[in-house]
Amino acid sequence: MATTFHLEDKVTYLFGDAPQYKVVATKEQPYVRGAVDVILPKEFDYFIIRWPLVDGAINAYIPVREAHIELIR
Secondary structure, three states: OOOOOOOOOEEEEOOOOOOOEEEEEEOOOOEEEOOEEEOOOOOOOEEEEEOOOOOOOOOOOEEEOHHHEEEOO
16 A cells, blocks of 8 residues: 655644644654664554644654544645
8 A cells, every 4th residue: 555645744633632743654664763663553554743843742653544634735
């Protein structure tokens, strides 16, 4: 399956509490932290993170399904 969204795309998240998120990993392009690839669980399509990051807040990576996000145009 080819991904619809790409790294750095800004998206909205159906279940999110922030107005905007950024795609940081896809199935084809895992998130790399240091020397470790962070692999998505197989039932999810992307990792997103709230964007812009909030100082002093926990800015967690959120695994999401493609149907739950929409590109911000």
